[in-house]
Amino acid sequence: MNLHEYQGKEILSSFGVRIQRGIVAQNASEAVTAAKQLTNETGTSWYVIKAQVHAGGRGKGGGVKLAKNLQEVEEIAGKIIGMNLITPQTSAEGKKVHQVLVAEDVYYPGESETEEFYMSVLLNRGTGRNMIMYSTEGGMDIETVAEETPHLIFTEEIDPSVGLLPFQARRVAFNLGLSGMAFKEMTKFVMALYTAYVKSDSSLFEINPVLKTSDNKILAVDAKVTIDDNALYRHKDYVDLRDLREENPIEVEAKEVGLNYVDLDGNVGCMVNGAGLAMATMDLIKQAGGEPANFLDVGGTADAARVEQAFKIILKDPAVKAILINIFGGIVRCDRVAQGVIDAYKNMGNIEVPIIVRLQGTNADIAKELIDNSGLAVLSATEFQEAADKVQEVLV
Secondary structure (H helix, E strand, O other): OEOOHHHHHHHHHHOOOOEOOEEEEOOHHHHHHHHHHHHHHHOOOOEEEEEOOOOOOOOOOOOEEEEOOHHHHHHHHHHHOOOEEOOOOOOOOOEEOOOEEEEEOOOOOOOOOOEEEEEEEEEEOOOOEEEEEEEOOOOOOHHHHHHHOHHHEEEEEOOOOOOOOHHHHHHHHHHOOOOHHHHHHHHHHHHHHHHHHHHOOEEEEEEEEEEEOOOOOEEEOOOEEEEOHHHHHHOHHHHOOOOHHHOOHHHHHHHHOOOEEEEOOOOEEEEEOOHHHHHHHHHHHHHOOOOEOEEEEOOOOOOHHHHHHHHHHHOOOOOOOEEEEEEEEOOOOHHHHHHHHHHHHHHHOOOOOOEEEEEEEOOHHHHHHHHHOOOOOEEEEOOHHHHHHHHHHHHO
16 A cells, blocks of 8 residues: 555654654645644745655656745645646656645755765565665665666665664665764664564655755655555554555455456456466466456456456456456356356346456366357357467457
């Protein structure tokens, strides 16, 4: 579950991570009120207006602006709220901005120059350990840094049996070139950040930039936080942070009816039981010259009602030119799935998209006979290659 910047910062702050303070606003009037409150609480006289959408690169799309007075706060917030923000991480249509974060200015002059760093906490899937990835090149796309100056990216892996140790946090601060008070502040920041990551059951913390202020404070200016959905039962208060406006509406609908669905850009819809078989089916579609339009795991109870729901979800995508149903009858019987397909087809009326059904496993022969004798425009297959050939035929 992805969070907005202001939500991620609230979680960080609850675990003792210093953040750039801000107040969220739904309209220009609220933005002015927020700016006044920030001045009273922080003393700031300049304000950063940030679009709150689930996408990086907001500044490049005009979604982050500096306001030097209350009049500019109102003008900038009024322009950003309601705009379709297009960034390198959105579609060509962009994402509509429903709210902004009015944040304090933390780039004030002082005894030293400000410095920006990159820092993230995530799982290293190669080693099965959490790691802190960090760089002196904050404020930049980390992909660009990795490609052009990979020697400027550091990693610190954490042994899960002991957690992050103080010497590791000090090593992070040292590699970032800090000393004195900034070194101590960074050490505390890293320890608090990792604690927040673990205790919030997150799958990603990305702070870009982490700022060393002119008076040597270390704080998170941005926050990209992804919470592990599987752990939400431990964090009932986080469930309410989900913003469905930022998510794919078809995926939201599928989740509500208990289907594991991920929208993709292809032309062949997939309906499969089991994640592994779903991945293999996507490979099968590619082999047949098509592109998977989705990942859809109907689970082990592929009855008529569930199949019908899956059909409706898949057919919401106008790019779908064919549907491949690939079911392995281990727990579920193939003949029950076949009857489910037939019943769902009849309930929905005429489906213009060609349907290929591959059923293998328990009672697969009975299932094939049911499909073939149904009188419906449904093609049956029992082998992978046969299913691939039929997909290829209908796409020509």
